[in-house]
Amino acid sequence: MWIQPKELLLPSAFWTAEMYSRYFVLQKRRGHGESRGFGSMLVGTFDSVMNTKPAPYRILHQTPSSEVSYEIAIGITQDDIVKDWEWLQTNLFSVLNEMENEDEVTNFTICKIQSLYAQNNQDESGESPDFKVKSSNFRQIFKMPEEERLVNSYSATYIKNKIPRQGQLYISLNHVCFYSLMLNQEIKLIIRFAELEDISRSGNTIYLKTTNNMTYNFTLMFNMNEAHVLIEQLNKMAIQKLIHDPESPVVDHDPSNFARLGAKTSKKSVLLRDLTARQKSEEFRVYFRLPQTEIIDGKIKADIWTPYSKRFNAGYIYLSPNFFCFRSDVKDLVSVVIPMKTIKSVEKKDDGQQRFDNQIVIFTAENVPFMFAKIADREVLISKITDLLSRIHIPVSRERAKYDISWSKQTALLNTFKTEFSADIQKKQELKMARWEEHFRDFGRGIAMYRTTDVINLIVEGIPDKLRQEIWLIFSGAIHDKEMNPGLYEDLVEKAACIKDSYTHEEIDRDLKRSLPEHPAFQCTDGTGALRRVLQAYALRNPQVGYCQAMNIVSSVFLLFCDEENAFWMLASLCENLLPDYYKDKVVGAQIDQGVLNELVETYLSDLHEHLERLNVIKMISISWFLAIFISVISYESSLQILDCFFYEGAKIIFMVSLQIIEWNRDKLLNCQDDGEAMLVLQTYLEGIYNPEYQVPQTTDKRERVRTQTVQTLIHEAYTKFGEELTQQRIEELRNKHRRLTMRQFDIDNEKTIVKAHMQNVYFERQELHMLLTIIREEKLTLKSMQQQQQKAQCHMSEAPQLLPHHQSPTRAGLGDVMPGGGNGRHEAYSVNFEVFHTLFTELTPWRKCVSVDVGEKLFRLTDKKGTGQLDFGQLINAFGLVCSSKSMEKLKLLFVLHLPPLLSKAEIERMRRPRPRTKDDAEEAFEAEDFFDEDASESIEALPSPSDHNFDADDYALISATQHLHNLAGISGNTFMDLSRTTPNLSLNSNASSLAQRNSTFYVDLPAAHQGTTTRTDAGQDDDNDIGLRQQGRYESIDTFSDISDLGAARITPPQTSTTAAAASAAEQMLLNVETISNFSQISDLVAATRLERADSNATDTRSLGSLGYLLDEGASATGQHRQVPNMRKENFQLLWRSIIEIMGCVQDEDMRRAYENLIEMGNSNIKKEPSLESFTQLNLGGSGDEQPDSNGNPTTPAAEPSSTTRLFVALEEELRQAKAGTAAAAGASATATTSNSSGSSNSTNTSDAWHISINQFIATVLTCECIVKAFQTRTHIVEQIEQLQKKRRKCLSTNYNY
């Protein structure tokens, strides 16, 4: 990249030249890259310590006779710089060579480069080249993806083990990172903002504490404040993101309008300026209660003339697109908010005294003048205002869609349902009214009034009924929202009224009469109707909140004093500005503020705090204080006065009043023995609070209330005691802290609950489960997996329609309802997709060593029975549990199964055999590339988690839980990856011979893509046999495996002819058909099993024919021989299986193993000879004979009787198998499927390697004779250690076992 040419005197120190020309040299920084010499080490340290960190490449311009060189380009990568170099070569070299004068050469070059620089930088993001280098350094060091944007970096010291390390603190949108390199000792740290539990600062050091209880300290010499504020801010954004969008909690900053605020010349990064502006805007908005969309444009020092006191007051003018605001330096002395659209004119005025020159006068629409003086830069201000005024956009009510609903806006209910005051109180109200009138006369009325302490005092004394609407609207800021969105409310009301069958509406309706039932207005439809409209409209406006109880109570009070639309906007302002996140799921905002209150109690009422903590009482009681702003907690007329203050003060008043109430009850609370007592104390006290100035006579509540205190005293005392110390800023700080803690607590609670629910699993202890949950949460939050998820989702979106026609069907939503143990999304937060699973698998389990075959992928597909692409936590612990357990036999069985087709398909084996670099990454890449570019669609499906092809309903679920229960009872580990049994598909079975044959042939069609003769048939036949035998034997494990495999087979059934025939469309159709038929496969085998059972006259009961439930019933049978019914394995698969075993063991074969291997090969050979299909049928009877051990060869010992009679169906099957055995293409054709006929061309081989097969029994029996294998598989993996290692690696950005 071209830079502004810079003069250099010592061009070669620290640099080595890579390319020369007459006038240019391309240099490379030492210490970057391979060379390990002392020199480069030193340079590296120097760079790191001195914070120079130049780009590793640069081009200098030099002339032979001059000492001075010019740096003209820098490059982060070699390609970058070479590109520039090439440009020089083509465009400059020849031109320069023609010049004679060296000065001329230099001038020309510099001029040229400058213009290049200017040109290139026009359209760029506005970042300085320096910053670009920094960002790219950051991404390289920490392997961050392109999307992760660096905000700023600071030179910092990190002290670890008392050794200070000087380095760079990088702050990016989602991470705090630290890098130091001193004498080849590298330190890297990555901390996610979302995982910070505590941020504190003392002196020049920032302390960060993460959720897994690690603390880090960084000492900064410069910019300490900026860094600290930045960390706080980004942490807040991260946690808020977590609250708003738990699914993708990555802070992604859109380059907003904020950017233009910062000074263009500033050296700071665009993002940093942007973030700072955002922060300032937020403060500005909160202070003046402006709408969320308002962005501060700038502030200018000025004095305001206040006519009521006849003097100038110093302060700042703040400008934003729609508002002109002023705030005095002296707190609460005076502030003004003038909406831009009401400004009629801005005039300069210079007749003032010398001291107050540079005046302007602003006239509003009502011709009220506002005078400002001592304006630092008057011209700028005026042009700015003019500019803003010219761009002002006055919203107009849009044309609305028409709805067939008639309703009319309810005016303030008090107009109809008048409060009857006694004469005494009436007089008080009138007196108040008069004082307000007087105030309006002096200080103005409406939005643009002078807001001073006087108005606060008036508010604290209580607003008269007649003025409540006006004052509430102004001070809550709701009026601005309303004015900016004319017509929105009507629109929402009508839209909402058209929604039918909404659960939210049901909830609202239920509460209409439970909002303010004592008020006559809500005993008839006037009140409840308006309340319904307001709540429904708001639920529609903000679906994240929807409807939360307490909103009804607050809204009903609004409706008494305000007309319907105003009430709606006040509710909006309440939910969105005044009480952020209060009414969201888990009332998270209120819980955060409870945390704040708890800390305030600790600060101000420390003697009480410990006691209350023990009673655990604050949390229980105060939730309604916050959510309902004391309405319905204290008497209605008293709560009104708190509400008055609330609109001015915000949540602060709730804190103050709460503290005051607790303090008044200090002694009683200290005497309480339990939570109930304390609750009672506070309840009685709160009910006794009364308002003598506003006594509504017709209280229907006959409950005797012991009068305790007037609300006026309460508010007054609260202000005097806590008003000063409790500032908005302090509340914000505490909120930030408790937002972190509350979210953390949610996680902890969640995890505890999930662990409790999974305590019965056979593999992991409590702590291990906790660790697993932690690592899953962390992994899911890493950027990488987030992005992949997104990409995958996109891929899915674009490809799904063609490839997975049935993919829409997985009934995720439906499942949620019947999912045992949690209808609430609690568990879902910990389900993993393939990427996370695979990462964890490779990081945590011992089978990661298996590199030839991607065992993790196989395991995922085996476990993900429903084809949702997600594993829930239970499935995950089962899969991981077995792999990490010490159950050698089960593990070997699992490994065997994982190497069977279709999990390990022929195509995949072929691919692996093709010569190609074997490194993991390449394999991955190639794999993916093939997936997405290969014509053969079946491969793409394979890459994705297998889609589901069958439906799931509640009955299935009952069945599954039943099986799970049985598994648990039996204490058998088998429930592992196989806990869900195959359920009967709901397609009706058309059981004639030809369809059966067709199904059979389609099922395995993808498997031996190249051959289709005898063995295919035989295999299929055998599978059926095995299946049947299995049922007889009642082995759940193998049958589950089998049905899993058939699922998978079905999933990737795309016929191979896609690549060979041009008729892609018909192929797709065919595929669709196949998927359906195949999904019936297990049903067919069930049927076969059923018929077989009749015939075989075994000890089975009818239940067995009901799919795979039956086998469970006699699962008590001994554990031997149960692996017999898994399909047999072919040679290629076996060889890979063997390789995997060796890889997992991580050693060379010893004598034992070699012998075992040879034995197995031999056995496979001998299996060829006794091939005939009927014999394979007999094998199924082996199962019936129960717990027989295979003999030392692993050969089954019992031959079983030939079945005597068969049903028609069965005859057909046998016939099919015989034909297959004959191996003629004609026979295949007879089965009359497009699939078979298409692939028959290539299927002329019944060679030995295809016929070779081995059963799981033989395999296990032989392998178990190998002591070293057994030993290797018996070792238990300590998952906790593995997880801790992974966490460490992640933190330190070390290379991990698995890299995407």
Place this chain on the structure above:
Amino acid sequence: MASRKKSLLKVIILGDSSVGKTSLMNQYVNKRFSNQYKATIGADFCTKEVVVNDRVVTMQIWDTAGQERFQSLGVAFYRGADCCVLVYDVTAPNSFKNLDSWRDEFLIQASPRDPEHFPFVVLGNKVDLDNRQVSTRRAQQWCQSKNDIPYYETSAKEGINVEMAFQTIAKNALEQETEAELINDFPDQIRLNSENNRPGNADNCQC
């Protein structure tokens, strides 16, 4: 051991929003019904002295908010509960369906020592209304399947069965206490008692 006996019973009322939890509590404690209750935010609380097996005990009744988003807050009260009252509205089938999740949630959050035998009581409220939707049989079946939970059909408005139900609640809660103390000595006794309760319930349901 006797000194550990507390004369305080903590009872939690759970159930969907607007099934009548607050009304039931107030009917029992204050013998009053009002159609002017507000939706409970967070929790409400009452105490009542009751005589069970010739012992005077104080019953602490915690009335909780039914809306789902408040559920996570309830966790704090669940701990140390002696009895859990599950309430549904016989005119609202969904509130009956949700009993399962209320029960599960309670067991998982309160982690009682013996979850299988923790005393629950199910109340089908609002039997005074005409549009009944959940049959007695269905409710009884459910209760039987959950280890014979005592079941009562109540009306907080008319005061039907409320007293009786809470008597059972108090008794079972007290047994939970004894059970906790004698857990090792008489494990079967409890079962016997809960069976004794059953015929009584069936009678109650007919009203």
